[in-house]
Amino acid sequence: MKTRLKDIAQATGFSINTISHALRDEPDIAEDTKHYIREVAKKLDYIPNIPAGSIKSGKSRILSVILPDIGNPHFTIMFREIERYFSDIGMTPFFMNTRERAIDEINAVRLSIGQNVDGVILCPTQTETESIRLLEKSTIPFILIGRRFDEPINTDYVICDDTEGARIATEHLLSLGHRKICCVRVNEHISSDRERFNGYCQALSEAGIGVEDDLILHLTLTEEENRDAIRSFFASRPDCSAVLAFNDILAYSIIREAIAVGRRVPEDLSVMGFDNICSDYPLPIGLSSVSVSKKNIARIASELLYSRITGKEQNPEKQHIIVPTRLFLRETTAPPVADRQ
Amino acid sequence: MKTRLKDIAQATGFSINTISHALRDEPDIAEDTKHYIREVAKKLDYIPNIPAGSIKSGKSRILSVILPDIGNPHFTIMFREIERYFSDIGMTPFFMNTRERAIDEINAVRLSIGQNVDGVILCPTQTETESIRLLEKSTIPFILIGRRFDEPINTDYVICDDTEGARIATEHLLSLGHRKICCVRVNEHISSDRERFNGYCQALSEAGIGVEDDLILHLTLTEEENRDAIRSFFASRPDCSAVLAFNDILAYSIIREAIAVGRRVPEDLSVMGFDNICSDYPLPIGLSSVSVSKKNIARIASELLYSRITGKEQNPEKQHIIVPTRLFLRETTAPPVADRQ
DNA sequence: TTGTAAGCGTTATCAA
DNA sequence: TTGATAACGCTTACAA
Numbered sequence A, B: 001m002k003t004r005l006k007d008i009a010q011a012t013g014f015s016i017n018t019i020s021h022a023l024r025d026e027p028d029i030a031e032d033t034k035h036y037i038r039e040v041a042k043k044l045d046y047i048p049n050i051p052a053g054s055i056k057s058g059k060s061r062i063l064s065v066i067l068p069d070i071g072n073p074h075f076t077i078m079f080r081e082i083e084r085y086f087s088d089i090g091m092t093p094f095f096m097n098t099r100e101r102a103i104d105e106i107n108a109v110r111l112s113i114g115q116n117v118d119g120v121i122l123c124p125t126q127t128e129t130e131s132i133r134l135l136e137k138s139t140i141p142f143i144l145i146g147r148r149f150d151e152p153i154n155t156d157y158v159i160c161d162d163t164e165g166a167r168i169a170t171e172h173l174l175s176l177g178h179r180k181i182c183c184v185r186v187n188e189h190i191s192s193d194r195e196r197f198n199g200y201c202q203a204l205s206e207a208g209i210g211v212e213d214d215l216i217l218h219l220t221l222t223e224e225e226n227r228d229a230i231r232s233f234f235a236s237r238p239d240c241s242a243v244l245a246f247n248d249i250l251a252y253s254i255i256r257e258a259i260a261v262g263r264r265v266p267e268d269l270s271v272m273g274f275d276n277i278c279s280d281y282p283l284p285i286g287l288s289s290v291s292v293s294k295k296n297i298a299r300i301a302s303e304l305l306y307s308r309i310t311g312k313e314q315n316p317e318k319q320h321i322i323v324p325t326r327l328f329l330r331e332t333t334a335p336p337v338a339d340r341q
Numbered sequence C: 001t002t003g004t005a006a007g008c009g010t011t012a013t014c015a016a
Numbered sequence D: 001t002t003g004a005t006a007a008c009g010c011t012t013a014c015a016a
Helices: A005-012 A016-023 A031-043 A050-057 A073-088 A102-114 A130-138 A162-175 A191-206 A227-236 A248-260 A294-310 B005-012 B016-023 B031-043 B050-057 B073-088 B102-114 B130-138 B162-175 B191-206 B227-236 B248-260 B294-310
Strands: A062-067 A092-097 A119-122 A142-145 A157-160 A181-185 A216-218 A242-244 A270-275 A288-291 A320-323 A326-328 B062-067 B092-097 B119-122 B142-145 B157-160 B181-185 B216-218 B242-244 B270-275 B288-291 B320-323 B326-328
Touching: A005 A016, A005 A031, A016 A031, A050 B050, A062 A073, A062 A102, A073 A092, A073 A248, A073 A294, A073 B092, A092 A102, A092 B073, A092 B092, A102 A119, A102 A130, A119 A130, A119 A294, A142 A294, A157 A162, A157 A191, A157 A294, A162 A181, A162 A191, A162 A242, A162 A270, A162 A288, A162 A326, A181 A191, A181 A248, A216 A227, A227 A248, A248 A270, A294 A320, B005 B016, B005 B031, B016 B031, B062 B073, B062 B102, B073 B092, B073 B248, B073 B294, B092 B102, B102 B119, B102 B130, B119 B130, B119 B294, B142 B294, B157 B162, B157 B191, B157 B294, B162 B181, B162 B191, B162 B242, B162 B270, B162 B288, B162 B326, B181 B191, B181 B248, B216 B227, B227 B248, B248 B270, B294 B320
Parallel strands: A062 A092, A062 A119, A119 A142, A142 A157, A157 A320, A181 A216, A181 A242, A242 A270, A270 A288, B062 B092, B062 B119, B119 B142, B142 B157, B157 B320, B181 B216, B181 B242, B242 B270, B270 B288
Antiparallel strands: A288 A326, B288 B326
């Protein structure tokens, strides 16, 4: 059975209070006493009952990290970094998936609040704002990561420079000679989707090229199959020679379908991703991609959250942090074959 | 600020007890009263304080899922399935990484016990048994997943048929005509590593072929780089024409290095994985692999854990469940080129 | 330096 | 059908 402070008190003859203080290394207990108590506690395999402590102290030393899909390496890498940061300071982040569903997000937020977490890192689905309202009402510090809301919602956030990332990626495709460039979009509620699309439009417009509606390919972020949408896009726009994908997972989906229908990458189709997950996974085809410093974003968000939790961040102004992006060119982008039909 | 039962009591004029019962839909409160209380609770955004309840009831409705590395799709897929199963019944699994480190595993277990979780799903690092001892002492139900201990440690577990999986994979490589087959190992403490190796040995022995020590390639599961080890293996055994990798991630690492040193896959080198992550990720090169029904393992483990938690599983006998494996052949395996040097 | 007592927000017990 | 009261295991005054 679980050992309680009471058991240690009985075993040592000290009061529960003394045990509690000794195990938390407070200065008001004699060193000898502390040593003795710690020894007995260890022998009895004492493990502090955190919920019991937290209802009084209000501190649980746990955090929740609410992300759309841990199956996406983009979020996996961020979570690992967050975990590393907080476990070093004795706090435990735990993770929940929203699967890009509003209801799952609200549940995750409610559960986090209900668990008395010390802080929340959230990548919102952006199809509702109830979760933000609940967090604000709870007074639990929270940071948005990867996505941001427009006015009037004002929160701390850490994102990457989506607009600029998409702009330089599109610019690069243009500089290779591509003119019919597909842009993959996923969900117009999501800020990164809108901003990447804006970057794409900017680059085209700077090159004097108009945005064609049917070069916009709408795919889904979640587990549903994108194959049919991709294939019918290929069929409808055979003249398209390059794709800017919303993320690397979708880029690889496109590469797979392209190969399946007999198009070579990059000879027949250049594909540009967004995320640079190749830097962390041994993928057999190196994907040209926009690198978004996932670890930086995660670390900055962790630091900011921690400073909010400890109250060190006195600045009541919400922090809006935009991490720069850069281009990584690998094997999936090349000039278009000039004499294609 | 957070709403408490007390606040609802004040707002409605009922006692805290009545509020508590009403919100948990106990039968001893009048329907009208329940309706009214629920309405007020909703208006006040009441979110139950789970830790407070759990110190009395002992039930937290949270579980912990302790896995080596969420970055590995093998575990990601399992976690998603576990999450799906439990969120449907109103329980919340949260996830922690061990990074294959004993100390992280023990900490995760201690934290889980300290958080009063209702159950634990653990894929152990197997470099220590302290975590098992702590779990047993805590009396919290737990299930091992993917790995098992030898006697005298006896726990519930759900694994795949590692021996048979590796045997049929090796058999297939043999049937293609390969004779110099590399087996990738990771850590002899890990049961799946030992059992897959046994399967490999069995298949070779049935074919009358001896196991050669220097066809065993030792790689690492965690983030460290395997490149040098792979390249020096290629250099030392250029006659090796096929590889059975411990898992798909390592298989892809090998493919990447093979391509990098100018060997074609599968023409110059057949590569067989273990996990079949291609079924869930749009990877550009289809990997031949042993399919291990990750979702089945996760679901079976979840069901068993839940039955242990509710006490429905009366059988005090520990359950040892072995899920069958099967072969998925894709693009990375082929007969050896006969006239290679 | 240590102990006593109150209280955190719930749930459980028992009385009304 | 509802309410008072005691617990749960801990932390935090405050007292000794």
